[in-house]
Amino acid sequence: MQDNPILEAMLRRKSIRKYTSQIPPDDIITSVVRAGQQAAFASQLGSIMLSRDGKKHPLGAPLLFTILVDLHKMELIMAQRNWKMVTNDLSMLLFGIQDASLMAENMVIAAESLGMGSCFLGMIPYAAAHFARKHKLPRHVFPLVQLAMGYPDEAPPPRPRYPMDFVLFEDEYPEFNEQTVKEAMKVMDDGYMAQSYYRDANLMIPLEGDREETYSFDTYGWTEHISRKWGQWNSSVEELLEQFAECGFSFTDEKEQSK
Numbered sequence: 001m002q003d004n005p006i007l008e009a010m011l012r013r014k015s016i017r018k019y020t021s022q023i024p025p026d027d028i029i030t031s032v033v034r035a036g037q038q039a040a041f042a043s044q045l046g047s048i049m050l051s052r053d054g055k056k057h058p059l060g061a062p063l064l065f066t067i068l069v070d071l072h073k074m075e076l077i078m079a080q081r082n083w084k085m086v087t088n089d090l091s092m093l094l095f096g097i098q099d100a101s102l103m104a105e106n107m108v109i110a111a112e113s114l115g116m117g118s119c120f121l122g123m124i125p126y127a128a129a130h131f132a133r134k135h136k137l138p139r140h141v142f143p144l145v146q147l148a149m150g151y152p153d154e155a156p157p158p159r160p161r162y163p164m165d166f167v168l169f170e171d172e173y174p175e176f177n178e179q180t181v182k183e184a185m186k187v188m189d190d191g192y193m194a195q196s197y198y199r200d201a202n203l204m205i206p207l208e209g210d211r212e213e214t215y216s217f218d219t220y221g222w223t224e225h226i227s228r229k230w231g232q233w234n235s236s237v238e239e240l241l242e243q244f245a246e247c248g249f250s251f252t253d254e255k256e257q258s259k
């Protein structure tokens with residue numbers, strides 16, 4: 001493995017969920033946002049909403065960035081050029097997610113390099129309509145993800161990841177055998193349990209339905225945690241489609257009148 005300050009910042013990064021009350025100065029915020037802006041883009045379809053009202057923020061972070069998928073600015077530019085956007089909203093959303101995500105991760109690494117910490121918060125799409133009203137978002141702007149940021153008041157270790165052979169495939173997707181899957185699971189579960197992650201956070205997703213709880217913090221690891229999420233939550237698309245609709249996105253071929 002190579003080593004340099006950028007790789008070091010990337011490899012020591014971890015989500016920070018406790019912050020000091022120190023407010024990052026403006027030039028630090030500007031540096032983080034500039035790093036975000038300079039990410040590669042398909043179409044510059046990302047914007048950033050900053051809120052500094054730390055007392056009200058999740059995790060008590062002094063800064064809360066909401067990363068927006070923003071088609072509105074592109075529509076304004078195209079109107080200046082006498083064009084109308086005909087590309088479907090699903091394609092534009094996809095490119096917007098690509099742009100906005102790269103922007104957000106650049107901000108995370110920039111924050112790390114400046115001695116700050118951050119934590120992504122992924123639930124905002126489910127409250128997109130409320131967020132859009134509160135922050136006066138025009139149609140075709142969707143809050144993708146939030147980023148809590150500030151100076152860390154905790155120093156957790158970097159968290160485990162899958163083994164490399166479960167992530168990097170050369171030329172051909174492998175046929176995973178049970179042993180490879182179990183080895184990857186063991187790396188994650190042993191790693192999280194060794195760090196006492198769920199015990200310290202007192203976090204175990206409750207079982208719904210008639211499954212009986214058989215886990216304790218001695219046995220509850222990341223693979224059980226993540227399985228409980230995607231095995232129990234959000235089976236219907238309706239809730240999310242409604243949030244998109246409220247933000248002016250439509251995922252059918254019937255063009256809206258206003259387009």
Ligand SMILES: Cc1cc2nc3c(=O)[nH]c(=O)nc-3n(C[C@H](O)[C@H](O)[C@H](O)COP(=O)(O)O)c2cc1C
Nearest residue numbers: 013014015016017119120121122123145158159160
């Ligand atoms: C898109 C996204 C959404 C996330 N949402 C949340 C969240 O709502 N709450 C939270 O505490 N952590 C959230 N996280 C942080 C993850 O839990 C964290 O990145 C993961 O457990 C790996 O840990 P690490 O970031 O410390 O390496 C989110 C991360 C991403 C990338």
